[in-house]
Structures are given as structure tokens and as C-alpha cells.
Amino acid sequence: MMLQRLTLLTLFVHSSLALALYDDINDHRRWRRGGPSIPTTGVPKIDDSKVFPDGCGCKGYILPFSIYAKPGEQTVQVTLPEPEVICSNYVKKSVNPPSNSKFKLGRHAITYSYWYEGYKRDLKCFVNFTVAACECPSTRTVKATVKPGETEASVSWREPEPTCPTNPSAQNPQNTRERFSIGKHTVTYKYTHIGFRMFDVKCHVNIAVTGMLVHA
Ligand SMILES: *[C@@H]1O[C@H](CO)[C@@H](O)[C@H](O)[C@H]1NC(C)=O
Numbered sequence: 001m002m003l004q005r006l007t008l009l010t011l012f013v014h015s016s017l018a019l020a021l022y023d024d025i026n027d028h029r030r031w032r033r034g035g036p037s038i039p040t041t042g043v044p045k046i047d048d049s050k051v052f053p054d055g056c057g058c059k060g061y062i063l064p065f066s067i068y069a070k071p072g073e074q075t076v077q078v079t080l081p082e083p084e085v086i087c088s089n090y091v092k093k094s095v096n097p098p099s100n101s102k103f104k105l106g107r108h109a110i111t112y113s114y115w116y117e118g119y120k121r122d123l124k125c126f127v128n129f130t131v132a133a134c135e136c137p138s139t140r141t142v143k144a145t146v147k148p149g150e151t152e153a154s155v156s157w158r159e160p161e162p163t164c165p166t167n168p169s170a171q172n173p174q175n176t177r178e179r180f181s182i183g184k185h186t187v188t189y190k191y192t193h194i195g196f197r198m199f200d201v202k203c204h205v206n207i208a209v210t211g212m213l214v215h216a
Pocket of ligand 1: 126
């Protein structure tokens, strides 16, 4: 019984909504056809006072986001997310540059334009993003000297974390201090960038160990 009443109520709400919507559509049609005051010339009349239909606009907005370029890359191909508009009855949509273009490092504000018949200007919705570099910190050589009577030197360094969100490889060194013999050494760290696309980044630490000059 209760359920039936609820269903009836829901039905009622739905049908009144549908009716309201139907009225709206009819109003719209009436308005589009125009009254005797609007001359029918065959060419859509431009309403100079308005840019786009009342109530039409961008549906919310797309949050600005960052896309990272691989180390050494200067551009990234970006698939643009499409803005949503409240009124889908636009006659033309344009975006320049189009989705999947290559974008340079830096900030970008892409304009999507929607033209509605009979209006003076277009509706603009933005897709804002930044193409940022993903790079290792500049490689500096860590220098150390072996103490007299020893064959190795204790060397410590900083982990060279890249400038983008990454997951470190499980094989990365666990310590940032080791003993090294005389000579040149390279410690390698591997990371995987996690974002709109995935790529690996390798960062190096160069180590140079020298023997102490012994003056006789
Ligand atoms: C996107 O960029 C445009 C143009 O610079 C600006 O007017 C708009 O406020 C920005 N939108 C967001 C959500 O940052």
C-alpha cells in the first residue's frame, strides 16, 4: 500500500515535471516563431543586446591541471577534456588549437567557442592547463678522498628526485651513504611518473673518489 502511494507520488512528480518541460518547449517554440513585431526576412535576426541565450553557459568548469613532459621533451601531445555547456542547441563549436595538438612547456588557456543562432557573440568555455617539465635535479659530482691507509671512502649524497609526481623503483638504493673505492662511480635511481601518461625517469648521482696525495 505504502509502496503504491509512493509510486503514485513519484509518477505525479514526474508528470508535472514533464508538463513543465513541455510548456517550456512550447514557450520556446512560440518565441522562436516570433510575434507580429518580428519581421520574417528569412535571415536569422541577430539580437544585438545578447551574446547567447539566457540561462545558457558553461556547465561548471574544468579544474586547471598539469601535464608533464618527459625529460628533454619540449612539447606534449594533449587530449583536451571537453567542456560541457548547458544549452546543446549551438550551431557551431570551435576550438583552436584542437585536441591532440602538441603544446609547449608553460601555461595554456584553450577557448572552446559555441555559436547560437541569432546571437551576437559566442559562448566561451576554457580548458586551462600547464605543461611542466619532469626533470632530474642537475647532476653534480660528489667528491670524496680516501684516508691514508684505507682503500675506500665513505660517501653520502641526496636522492635525486624528479620534478614530477613519481613512484620510486623498488630497486633504488636504500641508503644514501656507501663506501666507494678510488675511481668514478654512478648511482642510478629509477622512477615512474604517474599522471595523464606514464613514463620512466632515470636520475644519476656521480661519485668521484680520489686517493690522498702523500708527500714524502
Ligand atoms: C582559465 O583561463 C582564462 C583565460 O586566462 C581565465 O579567464 C579563466 O578564469 C581560467 N579558468 C580557470 C578555472 O582557471
